[in-house]
Each structure stands twice: as structure tokens, then as C-alpha cells.
Amino acid sequence: MTMIDSSRPASKAGPSGGPAVRVQDVRKRYGAVQAVDGVTFDVQPGEVFGLLGPNGAGKTTTVEMLEGLRAPDSGQLEVLGIDVARNPDDLKQRVGVTLQTAELYPKLTVNEVLDLFRSFYKRSLPTNQLIEFLDLGERRTAQTRQLSGGQRQRLAVALALVNDPEVIFLDEPTTGLDPAARRSLWDLVQKLQGQGKTILLTTHYMEEAEVLCDRLAIMDHGKILAMGTVNQLVANRFKDRSVRFDEIPALTDEQLTALPGVESIKHDDGETVLYTQDVPATIGGVLALTEGLGVEPGNLGIRRPTLEDLFLDLTGRALRD
Amino acid sequence: MSALIQLSIANIRSFVRDRAALFWTFAFPLIFVVLFGLIFQGGSTSIKLAWVDSDASAGSATLRASFASIKQVVLSDEDLATATDQMKTGKVDAIIEVPKGYGASVAAATSAGAPPTTPAQVTVVTDPTQATTGGIVQEVVAGVLGAVNQGGRPPIVTATVTTIQTQNLNIISYLVPSILGMALMQLGVFAAIPLVADREKKILKRLNATPLHRWQLVGSNVVMRLIIGIIQTLIIVAVGTALFGLQVTGSLILLGSLVVLGALAFISLGYVIASFAPTEDAANSMTSVVQFPLMFLSGTFFVIDQMPQPLQVVARFLPLTYLSDALRQVMVNGTAFSPLWFCFAVLIGWTAICFGISSRFFRWQ
Numbered sequence: 097m098t099m100i101d102s103s104r105p106a107s108k109a110g111p112s113g114g115p116a117v118r119v120q121d122v123r124k125r126y127g128a129v130q131a132v133d134g135v136t137f138d139v140q141p142g143e144v145f146g147l148l149g150p151n152g153a154g155k156t157t158t159v160e161m162l163e164g165l166r167a168p169d170s171g172q173l174e175v176l177g178i179d180v181a182r183n184p185d186d187l188k189q190r191v192g193v194t195l196q197t198a199e200l201y202p203k204l205t206v207n208e209v210l211d212l213f214r215s216f217y218k219r220s221l222p223t224n225q226l227i228e229f230l231d232l233g234e235r236r237t238a239q240t241r242q243l244s245g246g247q248r249q250r251l252a253v254a255l256a257l258v259n260d261p262e263v264i265f266l267d268e269p270t271t272g273l274d275p276a277a278r279r280s281l282w283d284l285v286q287k288l289q290g291q292g293k294t295i296l297l298t299t300h301y302m303e304e305a306e307v308l309c310d311r312l313a314i315m316d317h318g319k320i321l322a323m324g325t326v327n328q329l330v331a332n333r334f335k336d337r338s339v340r341f342d343e344i345p346a347l348t349d350e351q352l353t354a355l356p357g358v359e360s361i362k363h364d365d366g367e368t369v370l371y372t373q374d375v376p377a378t379i380g381g382v383l384a385l386t387e388g389l390g391v392e393p394g395n396l397g398i399r400r401p402t403l404e405d406l407f408l409d410l411t412g413r414a415l416r417d
Numbered sequence: 418m419s420a421l422i423q424l425s426i427a428n429i430r431s432f433v434r435d436r437a438a439l440f441w442t443f444a445f446p447l448i449f450v451v452l453f454g455l456i457f458q459g460g461s462t463s464i465k466l467a468w469v470d471s472d473a474s475a476g477s478a479t480l481r482a483s484f485a486s487i488k489q490v491v492l493s494d495e496d497l498a499t500a501t502d503q504m505k506t507g508k509v510d511a512i513i514e515v516p517k518g519y520g521a522s523v524a525a526a527t528s529a530g531a532p533p534t535t536p537a538q539v540t541v542v543t544d545p546t547q548a549t550t551g552g553i554v555q556e557v558v559a560g561v562l563g564a565v566n567q568g569g570r571p572p573i574v575t576a577t578v579t580t581i582q583t584q585n586l587n588i589i590s591y592l593v594p595s596i597l598g599m600a601l602m603q604l605g606v607f608a609a610i611p612l613v614a615d616r617e618k619k620i621l622k623r624l625n626a627t628p629l630h631r632w633q634l635v636g637s638n639v640v641m642r643l644i645i646g647i648i649q650t651l652i653i654v655a656v657g658t659a660l661f662g663l664q665v666t667g668s669l670i671l672l673g674s675l676v677v678l679g680a681l682a683f684i685s686l687g688y689v690i691a692s693f694a695p696t697e698d699a700a701n702s703m704t705s706v707v708q709f710p711l712m713f714l715s716g717t718f719f720v721i722d723q724m725p726q727p728l729q730v731v732a733r734f735l736p737l738t739y740l741s742d743a744l745r746q747v748m749v750n751g752t753a754f755s756p757l758w759f760c761f762a763v764l765i766g767w768t769a770i771c772f773g774i775s776s777r778f779f780r781w782q
Contacts, residue, residue: 213627
């Protein structure tokens with residue numbers, strides 16, 4: 097089954113064949129807080145683009161400006177070639193949206209909420225097709241308050257798909273879901289990507305960004321700190337691999353830096369991380385040091401740098417839920 | 418248009434599935450009607466009759482004794498003018514007038530072998546708005562006269578029933594329009610709570626991300642509450658009529674437009690509350706703060722003229738005063754539109770001002 101209307105391929109971009117989403121030097125201030133501080137990025141048609149960052153980074157504000165829910169203080173926002181500020185009604189007909197909180201008419205059934213939302217659009221997909229696609233068949237006559245978190249989130253996605261949109265905005269789609277529900281939502285996003293939809297999502301889960309996003313931008317304090325594919329981002333920043341083990345208080349940074357191959361050291365949540373060009377030599381050095389102290393390095397291991405490392409490196413703090 | 422209808426249906430469904438809302442909207446006003454009806458109905462087992470004897474004969478004295486022997490009847494001797502006054506102020510339920518010549522006429526008819534004569538006439542005055550009491554009075558009269566006539570053909574005495582409209586409505590006729598007004602007030606003011614809840618749950622924000630227009634959202638809310646208001650009216654009037662003999666005498670079109678206008682005035686007041694209530698809990702408290710003065714100072718349960726002067730002044734500014742008053746006038750007195758223009762104007766003014774305030778201050782997110 098496909099969600100795509102054959103008469104209008106979803107992968108088609110704005111009228112000029114330009115990017116599906118264009119954000120140009122956008123700023124938004126709430127009182128003393130500069131929530132979004134000069135953000136610029138493009139999302140290409142058919143791409144899954146992620147905004148990754150901690151709470152308060154400005155991800156949601158950015159997405160809500162693109163959805164026409166908030167007006168920017170300055171800057172340009174375009175979706176499918178539509179100026180968001182000038183033609184919000186045209187925009188809303190052609191995009192799909194999920195908000196962070198997915199509470200919707202607790203006393204209405206899944207069927208009823210879908211039919212209600214279908215009535216808002218000029219064109220809409222049949223309710224049955226949506227229910228089948230989102231695997232909500234067994235719950236279609238259940239009131240939404242009786243749904244599990246995962247089902248509720250799938251319903252929220254179904255509502256975002258009601259108008260067969262070309263661009264879909266998903267704001268923290270898996271926050272608060274259990275791992276199984278998160279997996280099933282990831283599958284869903286990948287299915288939509290397979291149909292050529294353009295998807296812009298926000299998340300503060302590294303793993304989610306790595307699994308889902310073709311490209312992503314790392315945001316903090318209203319600014320984009322880095323942008324690219326996961327591999328580009330990590331490779332650009334770290335030519336080294338890392339050796340890590342549970343922190344040993346008796347070891348000084350001076351001792352560790354002096355080990356062969358070590359470029360830099362980080363302490364992250366009870367763990368010591370050594371970035372090195374020569375993994376075997378560094379491990380040998382660590383073992384020699386610990387043997388001298390008569391202790392064993394716990395959870396000693398080697399890792400390729402991850403987004404987590406990148407974020408830590410960019411912001412000096414770890415990204416946690 | 419389809420979105421407006423679908424959204425109205427969605428609102429009605431949510432409402433109907435909310436037992437608390439159903440209770441406050443339909444059961445609560447009915448409990449008031451039944452409770453007050455029973456309290457005041459209890460008193461009417463005794464019938465207060467003003468006895469106006471213009472004949473002062475042996476015959477009239479016999480008739481008076483027959484009435485006095487009935488347990489529920491309380492007789493008081495009055496002249497016609499006093500009796501009429503007393504009826505208008507609700508001190509007596511009905512007047513029985515024995516005309517001059519009654520005794521002579523009865524004596525002539527009952528003397529042995531007398532030729533058939535025209536029967537003597539007794540006049541009974543009742544109030545048509547007090548259907549229950551009026552019915553009891555007529556039964557009592559029929560019973561007494563039946564005993565006097567003893568099945569004789571032609572009858573010796575007959576009763577002519579005349580009616581006068583008393584100024585003082587009976588208590589049920591007063592209360593049913595008041596309770597209807599109160600119910601419409603609550604229906605409207607309570608519009609604030611689900612609206613603020615929907616804002617808090619980000620439902621309004623989610624709707625804002627669809628092509629739905631705000632007027633469709635507001636419109637669907639109004640449509641839903643108007644439909645419920647009309648259903649409330651039908652139920653309250655039906656119960657008042659069936660159990661307590663309420664008679665709706667006025668124009669149904671006028672009553673209908675009052676119900677719609679009254680509901681609108683208070684829905685708009687509900688929107689003002691929703692404009693200033695940051696949370697659902699705050700909206701709950703604010704509706705209580707607004708509804709209780711309206712309930713008690715608008716003549717719903719206490720007649721405004723009998724309230725202390727400062728409170729009377731307050732009452733003159735409350736929209737429910739005018740809605741309840743107009744409802745009473747139309748339902749019970751059958752008043753036409755023209756004397757009520759001021760009530761209509763006040764309600765329209767309130768609606769306009771409140772919608773104005775809420776469209777200026779209401780926050781959608």
C-alpha cells in the first residue's frame with residue numbers, strides 16, 4: 097500500500113525544484129531569552145532532516161515557526177516554495193504536523209478524530225487507509241484516552257498524514273515512549289521516507305538521529321553548532337578513536353596525556369575517555385599504569401566516536417533526556 | 418462548512434460522553450425544579466378561599482358552612498375589593514362570591530311544589546396561571562354545589578368561573594423561568610472550562626496547525642452550546658408542565674430567541690473567563706466566582722424588590738436579571754416583544770462587549 101497519490105508525487109519539491117524547506121537567518125526572542133538566534137538551513141525534497149539538541153535549544157521554536165504557529169522576529173521561512181509568513185493557509189493544506197504533546201480529544205474514538213481532521217482539508221486520504229498504514233485497526237473504536245503512549249503517538253502521526261502532505265514536521269516524536277514503541281515509530285518514519293516524503297524532525301536522542309536522519313543540525317542555545325550527515329559530522333571532528341574505562345581517581349590527567357598516541361582526555365559521567373591515534377599503544381599504557389596501582393580498569397573498551405562525543409565536544413556537556 | 422459541522426459534532430460527542438457535564442447541565446436544574454416544586458406544592462393542600470357574601474341570607478350562611486366543613490379549605494370573609502387585592506398578592510387562592518338574592522332564589526327552588534326556576538349563580542374567581550390550585554378549587558366548588566343540588570333537575574345552584582391574572586406569579590411559574598435562566602447561564606459560563614482545557618492540552622495549537630479557521634472553532638463551540646441550551650429548555654419546561662402544571666402562555670418564537678440570545682450572552686461571558694484563566698483549574702474557580710453572584714442576585718431564588726437596596730443596584734447590572742425577567746414575562750404572562758426590548762438590548766449589549774473583550778485578549782496557545 098502506498099500513501100502517495102500517483103497524480104502528485106510527494107517527492108516533488110517547491111515550484112522551482114528548490115529545497116522543500118528553507119530557513120534563512122531566523123531569529124525569535126521570548127522576553128530575555130533569545131530562543132532562536134540566527135538559524136539557517138535547507139531540507140532537500142525526500143530528505144529526513146533532524147534538529148538535535150537538548151531541551152531549550154530552540155528546536156521546537158524553529159519547527160513551530162515553520163508550521164505557521166509562531167511568527168519569527170526576523171528572517172525568511174519557506175516551505176515548498178510558500179512564504180510561511182505570507183500564505184499560512186496554503187502552507188497548512190500541504191504539510192503535516194505532530195506537536196510534542198499528543199493529547200487529542202480524549203473522549204473521541206480514533207475513527208472520529210481522523211474523520212474530524214479529514215474535514216479540515218480540501219483533499220484527504222481515506223480513514224481506512226490511514227488506520228491500516230498506522231496499524232491502528234484494533235483500536236479504531238477506542239477513545240483516544242484509552243490508547244497506550246505508542247498508539248497515541250501513531251494516531252498523532254496519522255493525523256499528520258490525513259492530507260497526504262509533502263512535508264511532515266515531527267516534534268520529538270518518540271519522547272516518553274518505551275523502546276518497543278520507539279522502534280515501531282522509527283519504522284514508520286522510514287516507511288514514509290521510502291515514499292519520498294520530506295521529513296523534518298526534532299529529537300534529543302542521539303540514537304534516533306543516527307538511525308533516521310539523512311542529515312542533521314546540532315542546536316544549542318538557539319544556534320546551529322554543526323550540520324551534515326552523521327558520518328561527516330563525526331569524521332570532521334574526530335580523526336581519532338577513543339579508549340574508555342571507568343574513572344580511576346588515582347590516575348592523573350598528566351599521567352594519561354603522557355601515554356603513547358593520546359591526543360586529548362575527557363571525563364564523562366564517571367568514565368574516562370582517551371582520544372588516540374594509536375589504540376593498542378594507548379591500551380598497553382593504561383594497563384601498565386593500572387597494574388602499577390594494583391587496580392583493574394573497569395569496562396575498558398574501544399569505540400568509534402559517536403554523536404554523543406561530538407555533542408560533548410561541541411557544548412562541553414552531555415546530552416541527556 | 419463541513420469542518421464546522423464535524424467540529425460541532427465532535428464537541429457534542431465529547432460533551433455527551435462527559436458524565437459530569439451531563440449532570441450539571443441536565444440533572445442539576447431539574448433537581449432544582451423538582452425540589453422547589455415539591456416544597457411549595459406541599460403547602461397547597463390547604464386552599465385559601467376569600468368568601469364574599471353579598472346576600473347575607475340564611476341560604477348563603479348554609480352554603481358557607483358547607484365550604485367550611487371541608488378540611489383543606491380555609492375561609493376568610495372579605496368584601497370583593499379586598500378579596501381581589503388579596504388574590505393579587507397571593508394571600509388567597511380563589512374568591513367565591515355569593516350574589517344578592519341567592520338565598521331567596523334557593524328558597525324558592527326548594528319549596529315544595531315550586532315551578533322550575535333559573536338556578537342561583539355563584540361566582541368563582543381563579544388564576545389561570547395557577548393551574549393546580551385552580552383545579553382543586555373547581556373540584557371543591559363542584560363537590561359542595563353537588564351536595565346542595567342533590568341531583569335535582571334542573572340544578573338549584575350553578576357556578577360561573579371567572580379568572581383574573583394576578584400580579585404575583587405562583588412560585589413554580591416564578592421558579593421555572595428562573596431555573597431555565599440559571600441553567601442557560603451555567604451552560605454559557607462553563608464554556609470557559611473545556612476551552613481552557615483544550616488550550617492547556619495543546620489541542621487548540623494542534624488545530625491551529627491545520628487549515629481550520631478560528632471562526633470555525635468558535636462557531637462550532639457556539640453551535641454545540643446552543644443545541645444543548647435548546648434541549649435544556651425543552652426538558653425544564655416539559656418537567657415544569659408535567660409535574661407542576663406550568664403553562665407556557667407566550668410566543669414560542671419569542672421564547673426561542675430569548676433562549677438563544679441568553680445562551681449567547683453567557684457563552685461570550687465564558688469566553689471572557691477563558692481569556693483570563695491561565696489554567697483549567699483557574700477557569701474552574703473563576704466560573705464559580707462569576708456564577709454564584711449571578712445565581713443569587715439576579716432574582717433566580719429571591720425577588721429582587723425584596724433585596725437590600727445596594728444589592729438591588731447590583732442586580733440591575735447583571736444580565737441574568739434581564740434574561741430571567743424576560744423569560745418569566747414571555748413564558749407566564751405571554752408578554753409580547755415590545756415591552757421587552759430593553760431586556761433584549763441588555764443581552765445583545767453584553768454579548769457584543771464580551772465577544773469584543775475575548776477576541777482582544779484570548780490566547781490560542
